[in-house]
Amino acid sequence: MRMNANLSQEEFGRMVHYSASMVSAVETGARPLDRVFLTRADEVLKSGDLLVALLRIAERDREPSWFKPWLEAERAARQLRLYETALIPGLLQTENYARAVLRFNDTFSEAEVERKLAARLARQEVLGRENPPQLVVVLDESVLSRTAEGLSGIMVAQIGRLIELADLPHVHLHLVPRVTGLHIGSSGPFALARSADGGWVGHLEHQLGGAVVDDEDGVAALLARWENVRTEALPRRQSIDLMKEVQAHHEPQ
Template sequence: MGSVTDYVLGELRRFRTRLGVSQDEFGRAIGYSGSHVSSVETGGRAPTDGYMSAIDVHYKTDERFGRMLRELARLDVAPTWLRQWIEFEREATTLRWFELSYLPGLLQTERYARATLAGGRFTADEVDRIVTSRLDRQTILGRDRPPQLIAVLDEAVLRRPVLDQPGLMAEQLDHLVDLAGEEHIQVHVVPVDAGMYLGLAGQFIIAELPDGARVAYADNQLSAQIVDAPGDIARLAKTWEIVRNEALPRRQSIELIKEVTKSWT
């Protein structure tokens, strides 16, 4: 952990100590558990935007801790939310992932990953760095004790053309079927005839950590956010259950993916 990060964690500890409150008391004040506060202060868990904002709002610090987190992001080429999420992803025992627009990054082929970054948003060098990082993240699925990945996809993800690259989608869906056969990977598809359902509000991921705590990631066209406030996590978990119930069972989902694959050949 770098010296700047150490400084931020030290400031968090000093701030609480000067208030004269325990970690449990501090956590209750900002809506987190005492164990969560302890984990952040000791470097076991990265401080998130939501955590820092809760401190700033409750204690009226004039965004002191939010500014610290933004400074950390400025000193790193990767956005702070992405650095935070990659760490959570590596630690997770279970990942519940809903996707509305693209295949989950952990399940993408290199060609598909590159295609999702097309359109002029990134330079060629940036695309190379992002794809390399994304493929590196996939190694967690092949380690000795991989996380359980449960992915729910909207059927439109399977049928949406990706640029004018012959064979790209067939290759990607074949890869998806292979991965879906792994014991620790489940892929479920919400069929088009499900009509309007709650998942259309946007994609999200819920990670369950070794201590049983949960943290989530959600994004849109303009921003991405790490969510760890208990109330927000509970609402996302409820949304997950509703979306998961709209999806086909595992075997039927794989059969649908195979059927769609034929349309791309």
């Protein structure tokens, strides 16, 4: 497309505000595709959002087969309900938190970490679209307290991100306080998505992958568990106050 526009790498680079070496690295595949770069390229080449759309398709196709049905349900959802006991859900993760989580898997190369990171961040676009889904999230307080050496700063920023999201009208964030005893949600996290036609789909993750739950009995069981989990959580304002309190514990003294 650049050559058809009779632009050299230097000329094109100036127009998209990148160096000629950067343009060359992208074109030869030496550098991973960058959404900002492709957005500017679409503008310069007057290609609509073709390049960005192709990147989105490529990111989707890189996802494991077991995860694709849930991704489709997530993208089409009018309501999303997430319950998590161990990690911040992917839709809410900051770039640095997501990168740290992905690096826990020592079988991933750095390039693979960056590819998976790009796909995870791209999923978050669903929350910023013109008609975003209603998102209700319930987290165990312990999710915010988990840290490791060198991660305190990352957790401060991550909790700050959660507090910002909680102010959005379509996002509802609630915490189950640490003092809460054992309850039905203690057996593990799950997610639910409601489509425009009113149907629900569930999702369960485990160490080796995950599974979509779309049978009537399974969905009914997850909806019942959601109601029980939701009743254990604090109201919105109290949840935000608790987030701020936990955030302060991560800050250097």
